[in-house]
Amino acid sequence: MFASVVLLLAAFLFFLLLFQTHRTKDFPPGPQPIPIFGNVLQLNLESPIADLERLAKRYGNVYSIFLGSRPAVVINGLQAFKEALVNKAADFSGRPQDLMVNHAVQVKGTDQVILADYNPGWRQQRRFGIMTLRNFGMGKQSMEQIILGEIHRIIQQFEQSVGNTINPHRLFHNAASNIICQVLFARQFDYEDEFIKFFVDLFQETSKIINGRWGMIYDSIPFVRNLPLPFQKAFKMFKISHERRLELLAENKKTRVPGKPRHFIDCYLDELDKVGDDASSFSEDQLCAFILDLHFAGTDTTANTLLTAFLYLMNYPQIQERCQQEIDKVLDGKDEACFEDRNQMPYVQAVLHEIQRIANTVPLAVFHCTTKDTELMGYSIPRGTIIIPNLTSVLYEEGQWKSPHEFNPENFLNDQGEFVKPEAFMPFSTGPRVCLGEGLARMELFLILVTLLRRFKFIWPEDAGEPDFMPIFGTTQSPKPYCMKVQDRRQGVF
Ligand code: HEM
Ligand SMILES: *[C@@H]1O[C@H](CO)[C@@H](O)[C@H](O)[C@H]1NC(C)=O
Secondary structure (H helix, E strand, O other): HHHHHHHHHHHHHHHHHOOOOOOOOOOOOOOEEEEEEEEEHOOOOOOOOOHHHHHHHHHEEEEEEOOEEEEEEEEEEHHHHHHHHHHHHHHOOOOOOHHHHHHHOOOOOOOOOOOOOOHHHHHHHHHHHHHHHHHOOOOOHHHHHHHHHHHHHHHHHHHOOOOOOOOOOHHHHHHHHHHHHHHHOOOOOOOHHHHHHHHHHHHHHHHHHHOOHHHHHHHHHHHOOOOOOOHHHHHHHHHHHHHHHHHHHHHHHOOOOOOOOOHHHHHHHHHHHHHOOOOOOOOOHHHHHHHHHHHHHHHHHHHHHHHHHHHHHHHHHHHHHHHHHHHHHHHHOOOOOOOHHHHHHHHHHHHHHHHHHHHHHOOOOOOOOOOOOOOOOEEEEEEOOOOOOHHHHHHOOOOOOOOOOOHHHHHHHHOOOEEEOOOOOOOOOOOOOOOOOOOHHHHHHHHHHHHHHHHEEEEOOOOHHHOOOOOOOOOEOOOOOOOOOEEEEEOOOO
């Protein structure tokens, strides 16, 4: 009996030593960690925002917490952002490896793109991705036409609901997923299709698991990783998604004509023919990973931004109306909006940017990691430290905005009513890791918003009560579910 207690105690002490946590010299300050668990037990894992706010107030713009035994530094405010992500970009643009999200999405040890560390392979893939999206227009359709085509479907759905209320949640997710699927492999799915349902669910659920309670526990406490805890569901779903992508790839390879790309997959395979997979980062596994990254990153983000847009536009009807006046004037006599029209619509531009600011769709960006020993705001930060860029702190920073805490398009208008973009506007983050899909996302948001506002009036239902603007926290945040009432502006009646 005594012997086993001693043994147990010894084992425990050994564990404490093994997972010892301490701050290195001049490391950013923060709360005292507990061995093994770090600071996770001190945070409300369901919604850590309030606890973290307390820490930021107490310790300043650059502070640290421990995820288990791994130190992480949270960066707040424009000044610290610029020093880290822009001026010292090479030091701060890595990605942490060995977190739950890496294990969940990794395909056969390929590097992905979103989660790839700061290395030549990532740079090659990223450059290819940006170029291919920018030059899109292979096959017969331009990016703009693809988006407008999807908007027709959204309109059809709304038409069926004119006079009634509709919950737009699924609708916007389907639309965003469909747009990126057409770019990737030229398939537009029916909104009831099983494929689209699976992926939309995958992205929504896992984005909440990974940044939520179970993700934190997985990341902090390595020896629970194989236990049958809720995070296993995310692993299972990603595995199925990989099989689906392999089927898709096999199908496309059968029908492809080299040199005549129809979509992103074909472009990638053409590139692979050219460079080969020995001396480059291009490979079919890498392609599979890339498809998932773009599909994942392009769905929940865009959809949740749209959901936030309509939540606010319904509850600020004067702002909605003023957008509609500008849209009517600029598009007078035209069938469809195009992305160029934004230059004639300063007010709509201001509203759209204000929506993105207040939506704060990816509140903590994607975690970064230091690539070497470095310094930030006078603190020393060793190589391999997790960096958490707190985008919220910049998008709502006092001193950077006319009204930081209020929904107000004036944040993006000067005295002459012209559109201006303050430096602190960075919903897509900043530096070398800035969102790769920014161009596509901005085009989607503009065209969808303008086309829908031109055609419909959106009304907060009388029986819906007071709106709740507080989002649900996650890697991507989403507004709480709501319904909207739709009125056709062409008929002016319900
Ligand atoms: C409103 C919509 C969107 C928002 C708010 C958004 C925001 C972000 C943010 C904050 C990051 C992390 C940047 C960092 O680590 O510092 C990111 C990365 C990324 N986004 Fe987006 N995104 C959106 C739409 C899209 C779309 C449509 C695509 C796909 C075409 C996309 C693809 C990516 C990729 C691939 C990365 C990883 C880049 C890298 O690690 O090099 N995003 N995005
Ligand atoms: C990020 O900044 C916001 C606003 O300053 C704050 O409420 C939140 O707690 C911060 N999050 C972290 C992780 O520090």
